[in-house]
Amino acid sequence: MDERKLALASKMLKNREIPAGEVCEAVGVSRSTLYRHLKPDGSPR
Numbered sequence: 001m002d003e004r005k006l007a008l009a010s011k012m013l014k015n016r017e018i019p020a021g022e023v024c025e026a027v028g029v030s031r032s033t034l035y036r037h038l039k040p041d042g043s044p045r
Helices: 003-015 021-025 030-035
Strands: none
Touching: 003 021, 003 030, 021 030
8 A cells, every 4th residue: 555545544544433344445455455554543553
């Protein structure tokens, strides 16, 4: 994931109203890729 996608995904995850599946669709990555780069609370790993 590039920096732009990471920033968007992080912001969306921190919202807590947006399900992880929607975040994945929005940035075009799988759930495993999302969580490889970000913790469930949206902070970076």
